[in-house]
Amino acid sequence: MDVDPRRLRVLLAVVRAEGVTGASRVLHLTPQAISQQIGSLEEELGVELFDRTHRRLSPTAIGLTLAGHAERLEAELVAAGRAVAAATGRVSGVVRMAAFQSAIRWLVIEALPILRAEQPGVIPMVIELYGLGVEKSLRTGEIDLMLDERDDDQDDPSAPGIEVRQLLRDPYYVVASASLARELRTPKALAAQRWIAAPEGTSLDLALQRLAKRGKFEPTVAHVCKEFPSVLALVAAGEGVAIVPELALGDARGVEPCPLTGLGARKLLAIQRVSKRGTEPAVDAVVRALTRKKG
Incomplete structure (x- = not known):
């Protein structure tokens, strides 16, 4: 039969x-x-x-x-x-890629022209998704590739059927309004500041908790935002200070990084499915382009 x-x-x-x-x-x-x-x-x-x-x-x-x-x-x-792909050097197919705002703005956008030049048969579809449920969508095949972030202190995802590759390490900075930034030179100097914090459990929340422990202070949270344009706008308006990754500084207006070091970084990761015979060539092509972004 x-x-x-x-x-x-x-x-x-x-x-x-x-x-x-x-x-x-x-x-x-x-x-x-x-x-x-x-x-x-x-x-x-x-x-x-x-x-x-x-x-x-x-x-x-x-x-x-x-x-x-x-x-x-x-x-x-x-x-x-x-x-x-090995015989011809060419691959094709639609690759559905789940990513979050800062990765799209400063990583994906620069990688797309590289991908099209190297593999014109690959058709990338960017889907703005982040948070719970995205990894399940990867496993079920609803998406082909997901971009994720982890704090330096967090382990990379590890499970059967997925492959994880680090795309870059994105250092953290404390940012403040231009008039205030130069005064904040030590973690203790931040104790009296109001904070624009990230949602609990995110990489930037972990970074703030680590900084607070180092400076022996309890952060006073004025606002909670998950998107960097909102965070930077509140900082520029004098509503507080915040921790943001280096990639987000490309959109910064009216704010400056404080002269602090040792804040750590977040890791930007590409996660894709892997079968017993390997990963999908079209998805591999997208990952390669992401690691070869300009700048």
Whole structure:
């Protein structure tokens, strides 16, 4: 009995996404089309591939077995793509890249012309996404590449099925209004300042907590912002001081970095899927362009 590999791909997407709706986003098909493909596959094989007695679709034993075969077929297609890329030096395909504001502004924008010059067959699609859920979207195939950040003191993500590459190390600076910046020369001098802080648990929040510990003070938080243009605008307006990475200083107006050292840095990371036969050549091409940005 022949098994349609296209329907196996649909089966694998449903298993990974834990449902029809997530699979429809991955494959850019309607949920109805996904359900129809699964139903046709079950009818052809004469077996049930999913347990539908609960609210969430659960693959049956044979469903999981076929999903495993689909993963191996997927890995072989990746290997075929790598062989073609090695022979021709050219790759192609759409690469959906999830990134956050500062990475898009100062990293992705400069890498896109490099990518188009080196690999015109690769079509990058930038999707502004950040936070919880993005890594799941990578695993299910909804996106192909995600850019993430980690503080120096944080470990890089580590899990089966992903590969992590550091793109650059982005040093931190304390910034203040131009009239105040030169006066803030030591961590203790910052004790009396109001802070434009980052959301709890982010890399910049960890950097502020580390600086406060070093200066033996408790930060007085005046505002909490996650996007650097908002942070810099509040600093320029005299609403407080803040920690920002070097990349964000390219958009700074009316603020200056304080003469402090040893603040640490954030790491900008590229995270992609990896199968038993390696990573996808088109995604590799995007990562290479990101590491070769101008400037």
